[in-house]
Amino acid sequence: MQIHKYDTVIVGAGGAGMRAAIESTKRSRTAVLTKLYPTRSHTGAAQGGMAAALANVEEDNWEWHTFDTIKGGDYLVDQDAAEILAKEAIDAVLDLEKMGLPFGRTPEGKIDQRRFGGHSRNHGEAPVRRACYSGDRTGHMILQTLYQNCVKEGVEFFNEFYVLDQLVVEEDGVKKSAGVVAYELATGEIHVFQAKSVIYASGGTGKFFKVTSNAHTLTGDGQAACYRRGLPLEDMEFFQFHPTGIWRMGILLTEGARGEGGILRNKDGERFMEKYAPVMKDLASRDVVSRSIYTEIREGRGCGPEGDHVYLDLTHLPPEQLDAKLPDITEFARTYLGIEPYTDPIPIQPTAHYAMGGIPTNVEGEVLADNTTVVPGLYAAGEVACVSVHGANRLGTNSLLDINVFGRRSGIAAAEYSAKNDFVALPENPAQLVQDQVERLRNSTGTERVAALRLELQETMDANVMVFRTEQTIKTAVDKIAELRRRYLDVSIQDKGKRFNTDLLEAIELGNLLDLAEVMATSALARKESRGGHYREDYPNRDDVNFMRHTMAYREVADDGTESIRLDYKPVVTTRYQPMERKY
Amino acid sequence: MATPTLEKNGTAEAGFADTPYITATFRIRRFNPEVSDEAQWQDFQISIDPKERVLDALHKIKWELDGTLTFRRSCAHGICGSDAMRINGKNRLACKTLIKDINPEKPILIEAIKGLTVLKDLVVDMDPFFQAYRDVMPFLITKGNEPTRERLQSPEDRERFDDTTKCILCAACTSSCPVFWNDGQYFGPAAIVNAHRFIFDSRDEGGEQRLEILNDRDGVWRCRTTFNCTDACPRGIEVTKAIQEVKRALITRRF
Ligand SMILES: Cc1cc2nc3c(=O)[nH]c(=O)nc-3n(C[C@H](O)[C@H](O)[C@H](O)COP(=O)(O)OP(=O)(O)OC[C@H]3O[C@@H](n4cnc5c(N)ncnc54)[C@H](O)[C@@H]3O)c2cc1C
Numbered sequence: 116m117q118i119h120k121y122d123t124v125i126v127g128a129g130g131a132g133m134r135a136a137i138e139s140t141k142r143s144r145t146a147v148l149t150k151l152y153p154t155r156s157h158t159g160a161a162q163g164g165m166a167a168a169l170a171n172v173e174e175d176n177w178e179w180h181t182f183d184t185i186k187g188g189d190y191l192v193d194q195d196a197a198e199i200l201a202k203e204a205i206d207a208v209l210d211l212e213k214m215g216l217p218f219g220r221t222p223e224g225k226i227d228q229r230r231f232g233g234h235s236r237n238h239g240e241a242p243v244r245r246a247c248y249s250g251d252r253t254g255h256m257i258l259q260t261l262y263q264n265c266v267k268e269g270v271e272f273f274n275e276f277y278v279l280d281q282l283v284v285e286e287d288g289v290k291k292s293a294g295v296v297a298y299e300l301a302t303g304e305i306h307v308f309q310a311k312s313v314i315y316a317s318g319g320t321g322k323f324f325k326v327t328s329n330a331h332t333l334t335g336d337g338q339a340a341c342y343r344r345g346l347p348l349e350d351m352e353f354f355q356f357h358p359t360g361i362w363r364m365g366i367l368l369t370e371g372a373r374g375e376g377g378i379l380r381n382k383d384g385e386r387f388m389e390k391y392a393p394v395m396k397d398l399a400s401r402d403v404v405s406r407s408i409y410t411e412i413r414e415g416r417g418c419g420p421e422g423d424h425v426y427l428d429l430t431h432l433p434p435e436q437l438d439a440k441l442p443d444i445t446e447f448a449r450t451y452l453g454i455e456p457y458t459d460p461i462p463i464q465p466t467a468h469y470a471m472g473g474i475p476t477n478v479e480g481e482v483l484a485d486n487t488t489v490v491p492g493l494y495a496a497g498e499v500a501c502v503s504v505h506g507a508n509r510l511g512t513n514s515l516l517d518i519n520v521f522g523r524r525s526g527i528a529a530a531e532y533s534a535k536n537d538f539v540a541l542p543e544n545p546a547q548l549v550q551d552q553v554e555r556l557r558n559s560t561g562t563e564r565v566a567a568l569r570l571e572l573q574e575t576m577d578a579n580v581m582v583f584r585t586e587q588t589i590k591t592a593v594d595k596i597a598e599l600r601r602r603y604l605d606v607s608i609q610d611k612g613k614r615f616n617t618d619l620l621e622a623i624e625l626g627n628l629l630d631l632a633e634v635m636a637t638s639a640l641a642r643k644e645s646r647g648g649h650y651r652e653d654y655p656n657r658d659d660v661n662f663m664r665h666t667m668a669y670r671e672v673a674d675d676g677t678e679s680i681r682l683d684y685k686p687v688v689t690t691r692y693q694p695m696e697r698k699y
Numbered sequence: 700m701a702t703p704t705l706e707k708n709g710t711a712e713a714g715f716a717d718t719p720y721i722t723a724t725f726r727i728r729r730f731n732p733e734v735s736d737e738a739q740w741q742d743f744q745i746s747i748d749p750k751e752r753v754l755d756a757l758h759k760i761k762w763e764l765d766g767t768l769t770f771r772r773s774c775a776h777g778i779c780g781s782d783a784m785r786i787n788g789k790n791r792l793a794c795k796t797l798i799k800d801i802n803p804e805k806p807i808l809i810e811a812i813k814g815l816t817v818l819k820d821l822v823v824d825m826d827p828f829f830q831a832y833r834d835v836m837p838f839l840i841t842k843g844n845e846p847t848r849e850r851l852q853s854p855e856d857r858e859r860f861d862d863t864t865k866c867i868l869c870a871a872c873t874s875s876c877p878v879f880w881n882d883g884q885y886f887g888p889a890a891i892v893n894a895h896r897f898i899f900d901s902r903d904e905g906g907e908q909r910l911e912i913l914n915d916r917d918g919v920w921r922c923r924t925t926f927n928c929t930d931a932c933p934r935g936i937e938v939t940k941a942i943q944e945v946k947r948a949l950i951t952r953r954f
Pocket residue numbers: 126127128129130131132148149150151152153156157158159160161162163164165166253254276277278279316317318319328329330336337367369468469496497498499511512513514515516518
């Protein structure tokens with residue numbers, strides 16, 4: 116075991132982690148621990164754009180953007196945070212341009228902007244061009260640009276280091292962060308990083324679904340590490356199902372395709388979104404479009420022999436426009452489906468896409484231990500966190516924005532904290548939990564296989580807690596997850612070695628997915644209303660009287676060792692927008 | 700306007716009808732110094748839908764047959780650059796190569812990319828590759844005061860370097876280059892591609908410095924234009940052309 120000491124440790128090198136690192140490296144001695152090489156992070160898969168009311172192509176302002184974000188989130192958004200997001204968006208985009216990001220340009224040479232779902236002029240009057248983009252490779256360009264600037268700033272990376280535990284100690288009744296424990300993939304060695312401040316930027320958790328746009332590595336490690344140490348997770352029942360994933364594979368086809376004029380059609384060729392969202396049509400918010408697609412499918416208007424998908428039709432758009440604006444996604448259709456999007460519609464279905472919930476933070480990125488108390492020295496930003504700027508449903512292009520705005524804020528705040536505070540003493544045997552976990556898996560002679568359990572988990576999640584949920588389906592999922600958690604104790608791995616043992620890490624990642632799936636299903640069961648991405652067929656309406664509040668889920672361990680989840684609730688911060696019915 | 704109809708569904712989806720699984724043999728170059736200093740080939744037979752990716756096959760082997768099989772991967776759709784490997788002797792991303800396209804009648808050969816030290820099975824040491832990248836100063840260099848708004852750039856100027864912005868640093872090009880295999884000093888195509896991305900960006904003012912670096916260590920001159928790199932690039936970047944353009948810029952000092 117090795118012990119390292121850094122002022123600031125950042126967990127994750129996606130957009131949020133690297134944006135934080137650029138700030139914190141200038142101000143404090145910083146280490147970035149990342150399980151992937153930075154440029155392999157899933158921010159690179161983001162396609163469509165990053166929102167900012169630059170007003171480069173038509174009238175726009177940050178106040179409209181704030182309103183759209185709040186309405187898009189079905190009023191579960193903390194409005195003070197949404198204001199910051201929309202206001203700081205403009206500088207966030209300009210900063211990236213100055214760092215070298217090759218944005219698409221207008222004929223005058225300014226940053227070009229395109230339409231995206233849920234973004235409107237003047238509080239819902241008509242779609243507005245607010246998404247700054249670079250073809251359909253916006254996330255790739257953000258990831259590359261941030262990495263380039265990390266190289267420029269000399270950011271110190273520990274690549275292929277998996278953070279598996281968050282060290283929390285209690286001093287005078289206050290929970291504080293002392294550092295993290297990481298596992299080095301190349302050697303199997305365990306490292307303790309003592310740090311004055313820690314920032315989690317470890318991304319989402321989509322791999323508990325089967326059909327998902329998320330990478331294999333998005334297994335919610337950061338959320339699970341904090342949760343296991345008694346810290347709450349906020350709004351985990353809210354997960355976004357993006358309307359247009361490639362049928363069965365889940366690979367994303369950006370909403371930008373509809374922003375460019377693409378149309379969703381059922382088996383009769385009907386543009387069905389006109390029925391569900393007369394003004395915004397195909398560009399209504401994602402939860403609305405995903406439900407509409409499944410309604411078409413359930414009512415027998417789905418396409419294909421099994422009627423289990425619909426079409427994204429781009430055939431009326433000029434090939435030059437597809438080549439210039441949507442080169443990658445048209446290429447995906449060719450590579451993976453053998454379909455030519457110039458002439459044929461693309462079969463799609465909703466795909467599990469984005470975790471609105473996560474580690475609760477305030478607007479400085481400080482992690483909350485309960486509804487009001489911060490954990491000194493602990494920060495989170497990006498998809499792992501819940502600020503909450505996305506509420507019950509995130510608008511497209513607001514996450515690339517979120518990672519830049521709150522990545523930057525947490526990088527500055529954490530480094531300033533490190534400058535003013537001392538190290539917290541490490542607990543005794545800081546690596547104990549990770550050592551035990553690794554040893555148990557290495558020595559297990561159990562009969563369960565990781566891949567089989569993971570598949571069963573994914574299948575139950577797809578079947579029971581996806582776009583439509585009921586008490587009964589969620590209970591089915593809760594029971595199944597409990598069974599899988601029991602069986603997980605009997606999991607064994609074949610690779611017993613130290614070197615690049617990905618067999619072992621997949622087993623650990625599965626443990627994280629199981630914990631988080633349980634939190635998600637339990638939170639969903641208790642929320643007896645429909646709001647944004649959480650749709651209960653047995654409670655189809657939003658219930659502001661009882662549920663205009665954030666869920667806070669805590670892991671409790673009884674004296675006899677039995678674990679349970681305790682749910683609490685946190686008020687939503689409302690500044691100027693009173694909840695209204697959401698229509699598009 | 701081409702409105703899809705039921706009839707059209709037929710054509711669009713003809714290729715999707717559930718194809719029968721086939722039995723394919725994957726012959727994989729295994730290496731694990733914890734077990735043996737020698738690398739060896741191992742055959743795995745699996746039953747699989749030929750429209751699946753080579754990555755799906757590797758997962759199937761790892762998850763159902765042999766958990767010790769080791770490779771990198773993340774996004775599974777050609778965006779993150781984790782899984783470049785030699786597939787039937789050619790550098791490819793496993794997640795962008797469909798089994799039906801590589802003749803599954805015969806054993807499919809899978810081995811690590813060349814020119815970088817193999818650490819275990821298909822995993823190579825990427826550090827020298829990223830070091831070469833860092834050496835070319837892959838970031839925008841500007842002088843003078845920053846404008847308050849964005850720097851202006853015409854769509855034509857933006858288009859000038861579009862091709863080389865697509866790079867995902869997968870190393871397929873560099874590890875297909877015979878000069879790189881034999882010469883530790885050569886930057887390799889990927890680093891030059893990333894230098895090109897800035898040299899031809901109208902906003903950048905660091906061209907001279909970067910060209911100096913590329914000139915100094917014979918960085919570009921060793922390229923013998925074998926086009927392996929262009930063939931290997933999963934992003935369709937015209938790698939050889941980019942290298943030629945950098946060479947020309949070195950001679951004319953105009954970019
Ligand atoms: C296909 C796709 C398209 C999208 N398109 C858009 C879009 O157009 N606009 C938009 O706004 N949003 C989009 N999103 C959402 C957005 O891209 C993501 O939410 C965002 O990029 C997440 O960034 P992040 O920095 O939080 O996490 P990531 O980029 O996922 O990075 C996570 C990092 O954490 C590291 N990590 C994870 N676990 C550990 C661990 N245990 N130890 C150490 N390191 C760890 C990883 O190595 C990685 O570096 C899209 C998402 C997807 C999947």
